Amino acid sequence: MTIRAIAALVAYALLLIASPAQAQNKSIVVASTTSTQDSGLFGHILPLFKTATGIDVRVVAQGTGQALDTGRRGDADVLFVHAKAQEEKFVADGFGVKRFPVMYNDFVLMGPKSDPAGIKSTSDIAAALQAIKTKAAPFISRGDRSGTHIAELDLWKAAGVDIAKDKGPWYKEIGQGMGAALNTASASNAYVLADRGTWISFKNRGELGIVVQGDKRLFNQYGVMLVDPAKHPHVKKELGQAFIDWLVSAAGQRAIADYKIENQQLFFPNANAPGA
Amino acid sequence: MRAPLTDLPIVLDEVAVIVGDLTILDDISLTLAAGFPTVLIGPNGSGKTTLLRLAMGLLQPSRGRVTWGGRADALPTRRAIVFQRPVMLRRSAADNIRYALKAAGVARAARTARSTELLALVGLAELGERPARKLSGGEQQRLALARALAKEPQVLFLDEPTASLDPAASKAVEDVIRTVAARGIKVVMATHDLGCAKRLAGDIVLLHRGLIVETAAATTFFSQPATREARAFIAGELLV
């Protein structure tokens, strides 16, 4: 019986050791955001990338804050997020090599059919947010340092509202991803800021609908960066750079534009747009 | 050169066993010497089992001393015991004996042959591969006996070996005990079966309420009991 025990131990150790070796074969880890994953974009573009290059892309979807932390720790090879200021700081601090713009989508303000703040069909996001605060209408915030959360905070500022001071029980921070925020808003008939992509594929809509869209301040820019191998020598810089090169190439940009849900394009490639 | 170690005689010197407020054994002085079987008799609760466990070394006395061949701390290497309700290991009968052989330090190569011998000795030759827990009560008792004999003990303790057995099984067990005693193993047995005691005993020790009432050779004890309790017990009137 001891022989069997030893054999089991050896087999277990092999299971632990053997696989990462094969796993190194032409694969990279990309830290991205939950909203990008939830939109289904990766399911569409990654198989195309694999066919073109044979590289397996493993996407770890986290909040923007956590994705940047993952990059700083060296646990990912490439970052693909939507928080320009933070991305530029990431590069400036020496964690990333260079930031490339890739695409944009937009945020939309969702609200219940009953519209307690009376803002339906405004196209001014600042005015809408002011009305929500004034009427203390229920509002769900992601509260998780994600790109969406940071965009939301910037919009409150643009609306002249000091949200840290002025928030009340009507403002609920849930510390979770976009899908969870939409679920909560749908269940409690509240307002919520969402990226259009997640909204289009969201199934549990309840009474929610779009109340504000098209304001230029709702623009959501995505960037991609290679984690700096100078800081983390194990980073797969050739494979990672291949991914970045493909995303900004004509083929990658076309793949992004081709991704549609309910016949609507979600992401608009702009790798060549100046200042993106 | 030192004399080889022996566990005999086993000497209990003014031994008492007290658990909480209950005195199970009191002022026991007894010598178990090599030779014919010593049989402990007495009604239920008289302390027979406790005395066996004490002499086996499974129990520490509350007062007094137990020595084996003059030593106070002898490991049970040369002693074996068969409990009233023996516990079978969850494996085959033969494997139970092999287990005991291994515990006794017998080399792996010799174990199978030895266990076959022992199974034959206790009349379980065909049941070697049967799961031990599926044997009948009598068969388990005999298997426990074979297991105890695996270590080739100098002293064999038996606690009510025929208590739950039918006459045929009882006879089979008694035959084994007689064989084993004839081979020179010192048998110390507790029983409430007077017939069995008469048939097997060299010496009788009568216990009553934790005290030794009378000790005598078997023939003397049964023909001329010295004490009132002995007479009552033989007549079947000493119940507790």
Place this chain on the structure above:
Amino acid sequence: MPHDPSALQLILSGDPALLAIVRLSLIVSLSAVAGAALIGLPCGAVIALARFPGRELAIVILNALMGLPPVVVGLAVYLLLSRSGPLGSWGLLFTPQAMVIAQTILITPIIAALARQTIEDLWLEYRDELAAMDVGLAGRVATLLWDARFSLVTALLAGFGRAAAEVGAVIIVGGNIDGFTRTMTTAIALETSKGDLPLAMGLGLILITIVVIVNALAWGMRRAGERLAG
């Protein structure tokens, strides 16, 4: 545009993504049970059978560790395996191996604590016989673990149940990577966060069914074994 398929349709059509997820869940959790058993069964038996100072405290701590929060274990293992952590050079973060490690840590106390109780109860029956045969601690551990094997299956099933049901540890150390570290529970969390609640619930029912099947198989093995070994 056709509705996204329901969980039932995915099973009936043998959807390869779903099968891969089920397969990974089983491999990760069963591997964790194997590892936890290798460590936990002997530990539990030794604590049951040995006498040492602080033994009662060890038992209390062991029982308390059964309630280790999965998300805390996940976070701790993440910090260990991160490239910036002490074991970063192993490169195990965001792999199935990391998930097995985290779940093994999570369920070892469960298996050890239940084994300790089982063995301690059985010891009452075996103590005299093994003392009479002068069996040492190592022998007692081996003998009781083997003789208690049918009852210990229950401890293993408890460990498996915990591992198969948890999401906190595997999602942090595995990263829920599509096609690589996505298990039943992390897939359910994902579909819930995407708002596809019917699919999430359907996957949940599949998970429960699988756990029931594993339990039924273990029960069958136990009954067959008992019939053979008594």
